[in-house]
Amino acid sequence: MGLLIASDLDRTLIYSAAAMQLGEPVRDPVCVEVYDGKDISFMSPVAVENLVALAGQVDFVPSTTRTVEQYRRIRIPGLAPRHAITTNGANILVDGEPCADWADSVDREVADxxxxxxxxxxxxxxxxxxxxxxxxxxxxxxxxxxxxxxxxxxxxxxxxxxxxxxxxxxxxxxxxxxxxxxSGLTKEAALAEVVRRVGASTVVAAGDSLLDRGLLEAADVAIRPAHGELEDQGWTTPGLIVTEQSGGRAGEEIVERFRDAVPAPA
Ligand SMILES: [Mg+2]
Known part of the structure; x- marks a missing residue:
């Protein structure tokens, strides 16, 4: 009960064709974003299937630096998260629409x-x-x-x-x-608000960049891929799980670690 999964998207769960190839190849990648008529972002089909199953059991909250418009281009088949964090925490979306009351809090956070x-x-x-x-x-x-x-x-x-x-x-x-x-505009501030709203007691988080550090530090279980900005800097935090694989395979592994964190039904 009360588990929330907050995950960065780009280079954590979804990948450009080039980033997909950072590790072992993924067979039959699923296109999750089309832009200007081109397929530009992909996921491992195994990761899609497992993530959709998980999202039916716990709160899955995409937490991205993408703008609302950029976030809306992503279509993961079978997935429609109730909450999402976009624009690096400037927006909390509920059923795809930004919450007007969150903007005031953001204005206060960035005032300095x-x-x-x-x-x-x-x-x-x-x-x-x-x-x-x-x-x-x-x-x-x-x-x-x-x-x-x-x-x-x-x-x-x-x-x-x-x-x-x-x-x-x-x-x-x-x-x-x-x-x-x-510096006051963070994913973790928006995450704290979503956690409060849904009453989550445990948070699992994943991300690959410096902008995900706060998410990972705030989480009970933190996961990062073995590629990206945090990997390049050798960044760590107590209890951090780092994937064994890179690229699209790391995305698969991250979803597996999400699944490990969900308690088995009693
Ligand atoms: Mg990322």
């Missing part, structure tokens, strides 16, 4: 950090580089940039880090994407 408008001005200038192909707003809550990794000047990361820290924001590097996010 530089505003989005100030950050856009400061970081927009730092990000104006030939290797930055796009700079995007995520619902005017935070910014992300897409870079050509091979062309990035090393000193530029340091410059960006200093600029971001000066704003009271944090930086996360995930493949070709660089996220700059107010």
């Amino acid at each position: 950090c530089a505003s989005y408008a100030d950050a856009r001005d400061v970081l927009g200038a730092v990000m104006a580089q030939p290797w930055v192909t796009k700079v995007r707003s995520a619902e005017d809550r935070f910014l992300y940039a897409v870079v050509e990794p091979g062309e990035v000047n090393k000193g530029w990361f340091c410059e960006l880090e200093v600029a971001v820290a000066g704003l009271g924001w944090v930086l996360s590097l995930q493949g070709r994407k660089i996220y700059a996010i107010p």
